[in-house]
Amino acid sequence: MAELSKDLLLSDLEYAISLVLLRQGDQAYGVSIREDLARRAGRRVSLGAIYTTLDRLDKKGLVVSRAGDPTPRRGGRRKRLCGLTPAGERALAATWDAQQRLARGLEPQLSRFHQQRLPREAGDA
Amino acid sequence: MPELPRLARLAVGLGVPPAWREAILGDLEEMLEVELAAGTPARQARRAVLREALASALDVERRAKDARLAHSDSRVAAASANATGCRLAADRGDPLLTAFLIDLRFALHRLTRAPGFTAVAVLTLALGIGCVTAFWSLFDAVLLRPLPFEEPERLVQLWGENVDSPGERSNSSYLNMLDVREGTTAFDDLAVFQTVFANLVAADTSPERLPTTYISDNFFDLLGLPMTHGRDLGPDDNRVGAPPVVVSGTALWRQRYGGDPGVLGRALRVDGVARTVVGVAPEASSFPAATDLWLPVSSFTGAQNRGIHNLRVIGRLASGVDLERAREETAAAASRLREAFPRENPQLGMRLEPLHESMLGSTRPRLWLVTGASFLLLLVVCANISSLLLERADRRRREIATRAALGAGRAQLIRGFLAESAVLAALGGLGGLGVAFWARGLLLEFGPALPRAVDSRLDLRTLGFAAATTAALGLLFALIPILHAGSRDLFQGLRAASTGASGRREARWRSVMVAAQVALATMLTLGAALLVESLRHLHSVDLGFEAEGVLTAELEIPVPWFSEEWPK
Numbered sequence: 001m002a003e004l005s006k007d008l009l010l011s012d013l014e015y016a017i018s019l020v021l022l023r024q025g026d027q028a029y030g031v032s033i034r035e036d037l038a039r040r041a042g043r044r045v046s047l048g049a050i051y052t053t054l055d056r057l058d059k060k061g062l063v064v065s066r067a068g069d070p071t072p073r074r075g076g077r078r079k080r081l082c083g084l085t086p087a088g089e090r091a092l093a094a095t096w097d098a099q100q101r102l103a104r105g106l107e108p109q110l111s112r113f114h115q116q117r118l119p120r121e122a123g124d125a
Numbered sequence: 126m127p128e129l130p131r132l133a134r135l136a137v138g139l140g141v142p143p144a145w146r147e148a149i150l151g152d153l154e155e156m157l158e159v160e161l162a163a164g165t166p167a168r169q170a171r172r173a174v175l176r177e178a179l180a181s182a183l184d185v186e187r188r189a190k191d192a193r194l195a196h197s198d199s200r201v202a203a204a205s206a207n208a209t210g211c212r213l214a215a216d217r218g219d220p221l222l223t224a225f226l227i228d229l230r231f232a233l234h235r236l237t238r239a240p241g242f243t244a245v246a247v248l249t250l251a252l253g254i255g256c257v258t259a260f261w262s263l264f265d266a267v268l269l270r271p272l273p274f275e276e277p278e279r280l281v282q283l284w285g286e287n288v289d290s291p292g293e294r295s296n297s298s299y300l301n302m303l304d305v306r307e308g309t310t311a312f313d314d315l316a317v318f319q320t321v322f323a324n325l326v327a328a329d330t331s332p333e334r335l336p337t338t339y340i341s342d343n344f345f346d347l348l349g350l351p352m353t354h355g356r357d358l359g360p361d362d363n364r365v366g367a368p369p370v371v372v373s374g375t376a377l378w379r380q381r382y383g384g385d386p387g388v389l390g391r392a393l394r395v396d397g398v399a400r401t402v403v404g405v406a407p408e409a410s411s412f413p414a415a416t417d418l419w420l421p422v423s424s425f426t427g428a429q430n431r432g433i434h435n436l437r438v439i440g441r442l443a444s445g446v447d448l449e450r451a452r453e454e455t456a457a458a459a460s461r462l463r464e465a466f467p468r469e470n471p472q473l474g475m476r477l478e479p480l481h482e483s484m485l486g487s488t489r490p491r492l493w494l495v496t497g498a499s500f501l502l503l504l505v506v507c508a509n510i511s512s513l514l515l516e517r518a519d520r521r522r523r524e525i526a527t528r529a530a531l532g533a534g535r536a537q538l539i540r541g542f543l544a545e546s547a548v549l550a551a552l553g554g555l556g557g558l559g560v561a562f563w564a565r566g567l568l569l570e571f572g573p574a575l576p577r578a579v580d581s582r583l584d585l586r587t588l589g590f591a592a593a594t595t596a597a598l599g600l601l602f603a604l605i606p607i608l609h610a611g612s613r614d615l616f617q618g619l620r621a622a623s624t625g626a627s628g629r630r631e632a633r634w635r636s637v638m639v640a641a642q643v644a645l646a647t648m649l650t651l652g653a654a655l656l657v658e659s660l661r662h663l664h665s666v667d668l669g670f671e672a673e674g675v676l677t678a679e680l681e682i683p684v685p686w687f688s689e690e691w692p693k
Contacts, residue, residue, distance in 0.1 A: 055145070080145070
């Protein structure tokens with residue numbers, strides 16, 4: 001297996017946000033990304049953290065952004081819409097693949113841990 | 126449409142780079158809208174938006190620093206490594222000790238890069254701490270420490286005085302003391318003593334003149350000191366016609382007999398009289414003075430003559446007896462002696478003083494004075510170093526501002542200052558110990574002869590004092606750069622450093638420091654000059670004759686020389 005360069009693999013938050021970007025196409029922006037992370041993964045991430053990560057991905061050439069139309073809803077301010085570049089898609093795929101391979105064969109145990117976790121959480125809530 | 130909380134806008138404005146400000150503010154507005162549309166009460170919704178704004182601003186700040194540091198060049202990274210190193214260490218869960226060691230290492234590094242400043246500061250500190258410690262060890266030994274005897278607060282000294290014009294103290298006689306001992310109940314015991322010089326002739330060495338103290342019986346027992354070897358002198362030794370005995374001092378015993386316990390029973394020829402060694406004195410007995418030989422008082426000149434008052438008297442109060450009662454009883458005993466022996470005891474009065482007071486005499490105010498002067502010197506040293514530190518903090522403004530911009534938190538900067546001043550103080554303290562050692566030697570050699578001064582030593586107590594002084598100074602000196610850095614916005618420091626506009630406040634402080642130093646130093650110099658002047662006057666007193674070219678000599682002739690049996 002050829003060694004992947006450090007830059008190609010995404011950090012934890014970069015990976016999560018990239019997945020959201022993939023799902024939302026090029027309509028993703030701060031609030032929508034934040035909502036998705038909260039709803040699907042239960043992660044509470046601040047807008048600042050999201051934008052910092054987007055900026056970093058932008059500098060690495062994995063994400064592009066453009067200004068959306070201003071809406072009265074946002075007090076006249078424009079959205080910043082983000083989407084993955086081809087390089088970003090490749091990085092996302094590589095990271096996903098690496099994660100899969102690392103977890104290969106461990107699925108039974110992982111799902112067992114997850115099942116054990118659930119009843120307790122239901123009790124807490 | 127409700128507005129974003131002003132604080133939220135402020136947080137975003139301060140913490141978020143302009144490129145994303147618009148986007149985030151817009152997102153926050155949208156969030157607020159959504160919340161309100163969902164029916165959340167306005168206040169709650171605004172609070173939620175505010176929380177999000179603050180969290181965002183903080184996150185941006187933190188991640189931006191991380192990113193910048195990851196890409197910066199090594200030199201800049203080294204400069205800010207102190208900040209991140211500690212934070213990373215803390216993040217990794219390393220104990221505080223690691224962070225502290227990193228601080229120390231960088232402090233040493235910074236100090237060695239300014240060798241001139243460091244050398245001057247350390248030397249000055251060493252001088253100040255050393256002088257104060259040396260004087261303190263003297264002060265402690267003479268004034269503070271209790272006498273090295275058992276229950277020293279019950280020891281008193283008995284002086285004679287003129288009952289009609291009391292004031293001047295005088296000595297007593299052996300027989301008087303014995304009568305007082307008989308006639309009072311206030312004392313456990315009384316003893317007489319006097320220190321002179323005597324000749325010691327031993328077979329294998331040349332004759333020596335040694336300090337000798339004549340004592341009455343149970344002298345060491347009264348003081349509560351156990352003999353090193355053998356026994357104390359007892360009442361039988363002081364009887365007329367008793368076999369001549371001697372007790373050796375510990376130093377002499379070690380020097381001449383190598384600490385051999387077999388010294389008991391040997392013969393010593395003192396002032397022409399062969400005496401048997403019956404004991405070795407306790408080690409702690411540098412009272413009344415460092416003594417090599419202890420002899421029974423019955424062989425002292427005039428001891429059998431009640432009218433010759435040439436002995437000093439000490440006593441131990443009986444338990445439960447206070448000084449007042451003892452004074453009353455001795456006054457009564459004195460008047461009885463006056464009546465019974467009017468020729469030998471004309472106008473005899475007696476005075477009782479606690480032993481410690483008696484030993485100090487007039488040295489107490491003098492010692493306070495010189496110790497106070499040494500603290501003044503320390504103040505001068507402090508002012509000196511403070512102005513050095515102020516100037517250094519001023520010059521380093523740019524460096525500190527850069528470090529702050531790169532992520533050094535306030536706590537990290539303060540820790541850095543503390544580490545620097547801790548290193549300076551520690552080095553100064555170590556140097557100070559050397560100075561104290563040397564200064565103490567000088568003081569003992571050339572200073573006034575203070576009672577118990579020789580007992581002073583650089584022991585744990587004195588070292589503790591030096592350590593405490595060093596620590597206090599270290600903390601004090603840390604405050605200077607801390608206050609200096611805190612007194613302005615560090616980010617503005619970068620701009621101000623180039624224009625030099627903010628130097629006014631520092632300049633004023635420096636003037637204050639310099640003025641304080643000049644004032645204190647002048648005071649000390651004047652005091653020293655006055656002392657030297659009075660010393661000079663003493664020497665130039667008119668003696669009434671031409672002293673130039675005239676020598677004086679002392680010839681100590683042992684008393685038995687005059688008796689019939691002395692071989693001529």
